Amino acid sequence: MKQRSSIIGSVEALPHRVASHLSREIEGGDIIPGARLPTESQLADKFGVSRNVVREAIAQLRADGMIEARQGIGAFVMAPEQRTAIRIDREALKDQRNMEQLFELRSILETESATLAAARCASDDLDAIKSALDRMGGEERWEDGSIEADLLFHRAIARATGNSYIYTFISFVCEQIRQSIHYARLTNPLHDLVEVNVAEHVRIYDALAAHDPQAAGEAMRRHIEGAASRVGVELTAKINRGK
Amino acid sequence: MKQRSSIIGSVEALPHRVASHLSREIEGGDIIPGARLPTESQLADKFGVSRNVVREAIAQLRADGMIEARQGIGAFVMAPEQRTAIRIDREALKDQRNMEQLFELRSILETESATLAAARCASDDLDAIKSALDRMGGEERWEDGSIEADLLFHRAIARATGNSYIYTFISFVCEQIRQSIHYARLTNPLHDLVEVNVAEHVRIYDALAAHDPQAAGEAMRRHIEGAASRVGVELTAKINRGK
DNA sequence: ATCATACGGTCATCCTACAACTTCGCAAGT
């Protein structure tokens, strides 16, 4: 292969890098909605890659509804509201305020998830939740597996709502948060924090088992707040529920 | 160009069709997570397209975290939990139960959105909300533009929460619902329903302007329920809030 | 038995060519 001089970094695959670059240009407002992108050939020259790579990059953005390509004319940027997919920028989550906002969204979803689950969950749902809880409080308490069990616990509750969209959204948000956080603080020597974490989960489970929606929601809300603060994110004062 | 015999339908672009086909195979469980996909050449033969098209299709799925391609080995299906994007199948929304579930999710998000907005919104936020409300209740009341104004109204409230993720998620869900529903019932002769709809929006706005979180959330919750029922979706009995 | 090497399979990238589509301008006809 001929060596080409690329204007962008390394590590990731070429199409992904081109897509990210274009995505950031669009997100940043450098190209306003409705405007036309440069032609594929021009982009290929600009990035120092083949037209094929540019096409793969555009294919990704097109799948998200971020741009629309029309044969014979060109590719156009679309309005951010008509995206066909939700995607969260991992880079942006390094900003503490964004992480706060994501935790706030998670709190909303999970609180309601627990509320609904308490009212709807069947016995096998409870079994699944209990099994995750046992893994978390059992032998894996101090291990890496406990994080996995934690996710399982929350996902099992979301599944118990019987609403597949709630499950999808919560899984997604939790996963984004998990991958953006160093859990060192939680898995390392600070055993009391782990104990607190397990205790919060037990309280949630008890409320679910008692089919008490209000208590379940309340326990979940406090748990998310606690989990946030344990990784250095505070979101208490901002929420002002009328109750 | 040589004519090839394609095994799939028409209309959409080739890469998108291949991607949809693979996506459905994965979603349907025909290929379990962890399993390897056929090679690009095999897929190209199977679908009767060039390898280039297959690569573009895979590029889309890869961007969603649905599959992972490793050079020299092959492409593998990933677990549904670690998707990097949320995507809603428009086809699935034709099923009434799925639409109910999506409305339930919307109700959760929007209720909390209104609650937070009431506590946080500044005067310019209120201006934006009011402006959308005026469009909805004004001249465009019976026109198509009222649907656009309706979206604007809800988005303006979400924006007033100051939480960009809440805004993104609500915009997304609303847009999905809008594109999957025939609003004929709402824009056509049934003027009393339109009146009810406008009245509900006014009630929400009044609560926001009064900075009353509880009232705003309550008004929004009832509005979403009403909006759902006006398009033939019922979700009242299923929600059992502990209050 | 162990290690180095060769080989085939697979994805990654590049290149060229052509088809399909849109736009625009020019020329012929009215």
Add this chain to the structure above:
DNA sequence: ACTTGCGAAGTTGTAGGATGACCGTATGAT
């Protein structure tokens, strides 16, 4: 002067082949 038709140029869509990079395994030498 206006309309109509057509072709040239530009752009995306698709095909197909070539080569590089990487992985796994088998082969063979030590």
